[in-house]
Amino acid sequence: MTHCRWNNVYRRTxxxxxxxxxxxxxxxxxxxxxxxxxxxxxxxxxxxxGDRGVxxxxxxxxxxxxxxxxxxxxNSPPQIDKNSFKDYIEIPxxxxxxxxxxxxxxxxxxxxxxxxxxxPNAHNYPLTLLPRKHSEKLGGDILVTTYAVHEKDYRMxxxxxxxxxxxxxxxxxxxxVLLQKIYGKTSxxxxxxxxxxxxxxxxxxxxxxxxxxxxxxxxxLNYPCPVGMTYFHKRYVKALATSLVEHCAFSCIARNxxxxxxxxxxxYRRQFSSIVLLDRFGYIRWxxxxxxxxxxxxxxxxxxxxxxxxx
Numbered sequence: 169m170t171h172c173r174w175n176n177v178y179r180r181t182x183x184x185x186x187x188x189x190x191x192x193x194x195x196x197x198x199x200x201x202x203x204x205x206x207x208x209x210x211x212x213x214x215x216x217x218g219d220r221g222v223x224x225x226x227x228x229x230x231x232x233x234x235x236x237x238x239x240x241x242x243n244s245p246p247q248i249d250k251n252s253f254k255d256y257i258e259i260p261x262x263x264x265x266x267x268x269x270x271x272x273x274x275x276x277x278x279x280x281x282x283x284x285x286x287x288p289n290a291h292n293y294p295l296t297l298l299p300r301k302h303s304e305k306l307g308g309d310i311l312v313t314t315y316a317v318h319e320k321d322y323r324m325x326x327x328x329x330x331x332x333x334x335x336x337x338x339x340x341x342x343x344x345v346l347l348q349k350i351y352g353k354t355s356x357x358x359x360x361x362x363x364x365x366x367x368x369x370x371x372x373x374x375x376x377x378x379x380x381x382x383x384x385x386x387x388x389l390n391y392p393c394p395v396g397m398t399y400f401h402k403r404y405v406k407a408l409a410t411s412l413v414e415h416c417a418f419s420c421i422a423r424n425x426x427x428x429x430x431x432x433x434x435x436y437r438r439q440f441s442s443i444v445l446l447d448r449f450g451y452i453r454w455x456x457x458x459x460x461x462x463x464x465x466x467x468x469x470x471x472x473x474x475x476x477x478x479x
Contacts, residue, residue: 172341179452232438246462250295253279257292259436268372272431275302279454281464288366290464291435297471303451304432306347312388312419314341315409338409343422347450354448354475355384357434360441362391362408366459369408372441376416378460381469387412389420430475443468 179293256274273280278298283291318337350357356379360372369387389408393401405420412418425433434442434457445454445468454471456464 180183246466248295248463248467250279252282253295254282255279258366259431260282263327273302274324275300288440290456290458292458293464293467294454294471295467297474298453300447300449300451300453303453306350306446306450307347307432308347308428310346310425310429311343311422312346312349313343313404313405313422314417315339315406315413316341316417317413336410336413338406338413346419346421347420350384350386350446351450351466352448352471353384355386355446357386357433357443357446358386358389359390359435359444361435361438362389362404363438367439367441369412373412373415375441375443375460378465379468380465381472384417385471386417386419389418389427390433391420391437392424442445445471447474447478 247324255276255278257280258269258271258273261269278294278296280295281291281293318339356375358372358375360369361367362369365371372387376387379385389405391401391405397446409418409420425435430436432452433444434455437457440458442455442457444452447453453475454468456468
């Protein structure tokens with residue numbers, strides 16, 4: 169008997185609760201939207217082996233939030249691994265007799281990023297802007313041939329160059345001294361030998377894309393003409409120039425460089441492109457060889473900003 173009475177009480181209470189909820193005004197009830205960030209369910213991502221390899225499925229996390237987090241990570245200063253810097257630069261041995269690598273810039277004042285054997289990533293760059301007294305000056309006898317787009321193939325509109333031809337006509341300037349060409353302004357030189365995969369034009373353009381501040385950038389090809397191959401060398405350089413002149417200033421070194429000039433421009437490892445930051449007097453105040461990394465890009469920008477404060 170007692171059991172039946174409690175059942176009746178439960179039914180009456182439940183019915184009153186249902187009736188109360190049914191009287192809630194519809195305009196006060198906000199329907200759940202499929203795109204609602206706060207109500208979108210989260211499903212733990214799992215890895216699945218499919219036809220295209222390992223795939224991550226089941227992640228319903230919010231994409232705008234992910235993009236914002238990625239942007240915060242990319243814009244934040246990277247963690248500098250100071251243990252990977254040494255107080256010297258080690259370059260490959262020269263000749264058949266020498267068995268040890270050569271150490272340069274061993275002033276004990278500014279550390280340089282150590283080269284990791286087999287890694288294509290940027291190395292040999294200083295931790296800070298090099299003082300002028302510890303910087304090498306660009307040689308005054310490096311001759312270059314500069315290629316540009318002919319004036320008939322573009323027009324200027326709002327400060328921007330609008331191309332009028334898909335295949336631009338090249339304008340070839342006479343040979344000139346590189347130091348005189350860049351003298352008087354801060355500039356970047358990206359030097360490459362044309363050897364794939366880390367020293368061809370594509371690899372060199374990675375440095376241009378990595379620079380996110382306004383500064384003149386010159387692409388410089390260091391590819392001496394082999395003996396008896398003048399015709400093919402000219403065709404190669406012209407074809408390369410045609411693909412580059414729309415994107416940046418492009419020049420080709422007109423003669424073989426000496427060993428000292430090669431070391432100064434950090435082309436002693438021809439399998440890598442290199443980049444040098446020059447002040448308005450032609451001194452190399454920052455340099456790197458290899459593919460751009462987040463750490464290298466950050467230190468390059470910091471060095472450029474410090475250099476601008478000197479002017």
